[in-house]
Amino acid sequence: MKIVTLIARILLGVAFVFFGLNGILQFLKGPLPAGLAGQFAGALMESHYFILLGVLEAASGVLLLVNRYVPLALTVLGPIVVNILLFHVFMSPTTIAPGLVVTLLWFIVFYRHRSAFAGIFQAKT
Numbered sequence: 710m711k712i713v714t715l716i717a718r719i720l721l722g723v724a725f726v727f728f729g730l731n732g733i734l735q736f737l738k739g740p741l742p743a744g745l746a747g748q749f750a751g752a753l754m755e756s757h758y759f760i761l762l763g764v765l766e767a768a769s770g771v772l773l774l775v776n777r778y779v780p781l782a783l784t785v786l787g788p789i790v791v792n793i794l795l796f797h798v799f800m801s802p803t804t805i806a807p808g809l810v811v812t813l814l815w816f817i818v819f820y821r822h823r824s825a826f827a828g829i830f831q832a833k834t
Contacts, residue, residue: 710821711821713817714817714818714820714821717814717817717818718773718774718776718779718818718821719773719774720814721770721773721786721811721814721815721818722770722771722772722773722774723770723774724770724811724814725766725767725769725770725773725786726766726767726770726771726774727770728763728766729762729763729764729765729766729767729768729769729770730763730767731763732759732760732762732763732764732766732767733760733763733764733767742800742801742804744800745800746796746800746801749796749800762789765785765786765789766786766789768785769781769782769785769786769789770782773818779818779822779825780822780825780826783815783818783819783822786815787815790811790812790815793807793808793811793812794808794809794811794812796808
């Protein structure tokens with residue numbers, strides 16, 4: 710299981726560093742998706758929201774790659790992964806595969822570090 714977690718952490722880190730840097734530097738040029746998905750992505754680009762997402766993704770990806778503060782990286786990436794998945798579910802279901810892969814990788818790494826999150830899953834009386 711350690712090897713699977715290691716591979717998942719490295720793949721997740723590389724993906725978020727690469728696509729985070731793309732959000733900042735925009736080196737992957739291409740047409741926006743059609744319809745509502747394109748309008749949504751266009752609004753995020755025009756408002757420079759993608760730059761903030763890119764910084765958060767790249768920084769968290771680096772933390773995953775150097776294996777430092779992994780629970781912090783998972784905490785920052787959690788809402789981003791949820792939004793990636795929801796974007797593909799509601800606006801672009803034909804391209805959901807990358808969202809599912811990232812979600813699976815996130816859960817594999819999360820499972821390995823679940824003890825760091827034990828406090829938030831305890832009911833307080």
